[in-house]
Amino acid sequence: MSNNRIVTSPSERVQALSDSFKDVLNLGQKYVELLDRLAQTKDAKNLLSATNKLAKMDLANAFIDFPPHYKAADYYLIFMDRLLKMHGDTAVNVVENELNHEFEATVAAIGNEAVFKFEVDSRGEAAFTEQDQHEPLFHLSLEDKLMQFNNRALVNYFIIYALKQHTDLELRDAVKPLIDFAKYLQKDLDFTIDLGILATANDRRFMLDKPELPLTVIDRLFVATADKDYMLMNLPQNNGAELLLDQGTKLDIAFDPDDYSQEWFFLVKDSDEQISFFDVLLHYDLVRDWYLSNRSSLAVRTDHMEIADEQSQVTTVVVEDEPLDEGGSSETASEKPAPADER
Known part of the structure; x- marks a missing residue:
């Protein structure tokens, strides 16, 4: 029986109120059990299940105000x-x-x-x-x-x-x-x-938002390294450049010459696979300044995952990064079947 339907007679009104109390008591018991699991379980799968159920639980009732409770974001x-x-x-x-x-x-x-x-x-x-x-x-x-x-x-x-x-x-x-x-x-x-x-894997390609890259952007990096201790060299197949940083770390800005699309990407290589592109931007002023100054051309592509259908098939929507403006900027990622490129 729906507690939200219109009731007219006193007996129907009383019965509706009684049913609402029963619903709230049952719901409250489930809610308390889930809260206990959330707070106490030491099993990750149990923790995930409890959180999922709490986040989706609807505590609204037409007659009874549920006691104060947390929101999905809190769970x-x-x-x-x-x-x-x-x-x-x-x-x-x-x-x-x-x-x-x-x-x-x-x-x-x-x-x-x-x-x-x-x-x-x-x-x-x-x-x-x-x-x-x-x-x-x-x-x-x-x-x-x-x-x-x-x-x-x-x-x-x-x-x-x-x-x-x-x-x-x-x-x-x-x-x-x-x-x-x-x-x-x-x-x-x-x-x-x-x-x-x-990501720190040496084979992880961070695809640029814009598939084509003006070569003047790479020229600016050559100029920036002229009076520095870092060496920038053209790649063997003239498909980009490689910047030799310290401790054996290398940063490539390149495209795959065997790929018809010839989309540009960043690639970070180090002997222990411990350095990410984020680390390079964080630690190396030269690279950071060059990247931010040319961000409209160099921004790493961002793909935001969406659920495509009821079978939870996953599709990817590309979200364009925005050019840098006065201290602000752009870039987006999400998590998902990680493509070889960057989200």
Whole structure:
């Protein structure tokens, strides 16, 4: 019997109220059980299941006001906190804001000034978002088991904004628990993850948003390295250039000569596969200044994953990066079946 239908007689009204109480009591019992699982379980799969159910639970009732409760965004953040803590990772601190009773996170390496929350859209996809600059650093779908970093937001927040207040090493430490969270999702829960420009594999190509690159942009890098200790050389097949950085790290800006499309990409190579394109931008002033000054041409492509149909088939939508303007800029990623290119 629907508690939302119109009732007229006193007996019907009383019965409707009684049914509403029964519904609320049953729902409340399920809610409490899920809260206990969220707070206490030590099993990652159980944690994911409880979080998913809590995030989708509708506590509205026509007759009864449910006691104060948390929102979907809060459950996402508690899920993240619990999964990190299961692995002994305490670099992210999650607390409840006493004023609005919402959960928020800070990262130890950059202090309490930077506050992060999840923001959940109508599809249930959550964005881990820095609240001052409002940059969504990664996107997470618990139901579809997808996690993808947002390249535009990573550059906007860490490379352009936060680097003015923190050292490069502090920012690398700030990003580490976010990367670890992604890896725990993949290892423990079989999530598909895309680290975007945080990926360190030597064969990871970071495709440019614009397939064609004016050669004058590379010429500017040659000029910038003229009086530096770094050497820039043309690649053997005249398909780009390679910048030799320190400690054996190399940065290529190139296209595949055997690929008809000849789309340009960045490629970072180091002996231990520990250096990402994000690290290069963070640590090397020369590369960072060149990249940001020419960002309209060099911006790494961002693909945002979408769910295509009921069978949870995944498709990719390309989101163009925006040119840099006065201290602002662009770049986006998401997590998903990571293509060879960059999201």
